[in-house]
Amino acid sequence: MIRYFFHIRRNGEIVEDREGDEFATPDDARSSAVKAVRELVAARIKGGQPVADERIEARDSAGKLQFTISFHDVVRDHLK
Numbered sequence: 001m002i003r004y005f006f007h008i009r010r011n012g013e014i015v016e017d018r019e020g021d022e023f024a025t026p027d028d029a030r031s032s033a034v035k036a037v038r039e040l041v042a043a044r045i046k047g048g049q050p051v052a053d054e055r056i057e058a059r060d061s062a063g064k065l066q067f068t069i070s071f072h073d074v075v076r077d078h079l080k
Contacts (some may be wrong), residue, residue, distance in 0.1 A: 002027040003061045006036060010054040020061070031060055037074045051075060056075060 005020040023029040033056050044051050053072040059065055 002012070002026075004033075004066065005059045005061075006033050007056055007057045007059065008054055008061070010052060026066060029058060033067075033069050034074055037069055037071055041075055044053070044065055 001022040004018040008015040058070045
């Protein structure tokens with residue numbers, strides 16, 4: 001199991017995930033991150049808030065960037 005930390009980059013700042021979660025595979029981590037973005041975006045839309053192009057930066061326990069997920073890309077994928 002690998003521990004991933006899903007930090008959110010917004011407006012040039014980073015909101016750190018200090019706990020992280022463990023996943024068996026990188027694909028499992030990516031799926032979980034996409035699901036988290038969907039939930040965040042849905043909550044903003046329901047609350048009448050704009051959806052900024054924030055990003056999740058997934059890092060391993062050594063701090064190495066594993067992947068990024070753009071909020072706008074996740075929304076765009078549902079518009080096709």
